[in-house]
Amino acid sequence: AKRRQHSAQPLSCSPLSLQLLAASLAMADESDLSPAEKLKIASNFISSSPPGQAQKVVEDVRTLIDKSVLTSSALNSCALKVNISQFVAVRVPGTSYAVLLTPTGDLGNSCFLDPNAPQQLVIDHLRQECIETRPLEAAHKEHVGCEEKRKSVDRAMKRYTDEFISGAVVTTYGREVERRAQITCCVGRVNMNLGNFWSGLWRSEWKLVIEANGRSGRLEGRVHCDVHYFEDGNVQLHDKLKFDKSIDVQPGDEGASFVSSVSEFEQALMASMEDIYQTMSESVLNGLRRRLPITKVKFDWDNKASVHKLAADLQKQSVR
Structure with a gap:
């Protein structure tokens, strides 16, 4: 769907x-x-x-x-x-990796979950930096779990983004909810060339709930694509796609079926974007073009x- x-x-x-x-x-x-x-x-x-x-x-x-x-x-x-x-990525002090700031990882009080350690990150939101790391508190333990499944999805998605979304940051969370594994993978990639008047942002969130039998699950996802052009004007393009699908899961290699479904939906998204861009100049952008006021004089x-x-x-x- x-x-x-x-x-x-x-x-x-x-x-x-x-x-x-x-x-x-x-x-x-x-x-x-x-x-x-x-x-x-x-x-x-x-x-x-x-x-x-x-x-x-x-x-x-x-x-x-x-x-x-x-x-x-x-x-x-x-x-x-x-x-x-915007799924802003922050570098974790003392490491070579970054973590996305997402709703799933929000622990409150400007702290966010680093599922790789696991630990909590204290964030300076104005500077968009991690200023401190702290051990997880007892109340945060419910945010972590299902580590082997989480790692399987995390590794598979990082290989996938290395090939198709170069430079993207992947943050994958795992937890158990009502005896079912819940794996949430977030992907973020911002690209800018302000000297040439453009910037873009890709962010996606995929949540897989694996049934107790470990062989089937439900995958839900949402993709947001934002583009900003501001040469001789200012326009933002927002594109969103949501979906859900039942999938078969291979115990011990949950990442394989996860990435297969993600790839299927993203390829369909890319194809539909191509169709939109073919007609955009004649439809959407034409409607945004500034027209003269009734005075027929430029403002x-x-x-x-x-x-x-x-x-x-x-x-x-x-x-x-």
């Missing part, structure tokens, strides 16, 4: 949009918006950060929002949400007074 969502939209975190944010906040002072409302505006910009550019967006927003509104706690909360949603986006007036007009429309 496959469920797909596909969208392309103007990007909300372009330099122009940050100009609009500044103008909107200036207008907010005049209309007496509460600090909570100002913080919500800033949070929306941070949460919409393009792939691999969250830190740059945070830096820009910090220059526009007073510290009394955008406190360290609020800023860290925003960064945490972005890091988890001067570099004129701060014009941008300020536009922000004021948009705010009036939102109040209505």
Whole structure:
């Protein structure tokens, strides 16, 4: 079973949009918006950060929002949400490997599970770094288990990504739930060339629940692909695919059937993307192309007074 969502939209975190944010906040002072409302505006910009550019967006927003509104706690909360949603990879101190920050690995209080050790990682979300490692606490023991099955899937998926998603980081979790093994494998890969005005993010999550007999299971997965182009414009492309399937599992080599199913679905995804890109310029992107206003005169986006007036007009429309 496959469920797909596909969208392309103007990007909300372009330099122009940050100009609009500044103008909107200036207008907010005049209309007496509460600090909570100002913080919500800033949070929306941070949460919409393009792939691999969250830190740059945070830096820009910090220059526009007073510290009394955008406190360290609020800023860290925003960064945490972005890091988890984008599967940010952090290097584990003293090792040669990285671990993804994912919902599955979230232990709370800015700590995340490193299933390889196993241990917990203390994260500085603004710097996107692991600043400390700690032993797992008793309450965390339920997050680990089924180690042989976990390792089998982890090894197989790393071989797979080495071949098809070069540079990707793989983090695989294992645990037992109601006498059934649950293996969750997360894959993340960000690629950027900001000098050529583009960045992209691939992240996927695959969860296999193996029945007590060890020979059958249910595989559920979701793939997110985000692309950002900002040469002479700003557009984000978001593509999502969800699926689930019953699979046969070979005891002792769970990774083989796992990777076989993952490969099958991802190849289908790639083929469907090819079809979309063939018609995108005539359909989706054409709908995003900026048109002249009714005055038939181009808007001067570099004129701060014009941008300020536009922000004021948009705010009036939102109040209505």
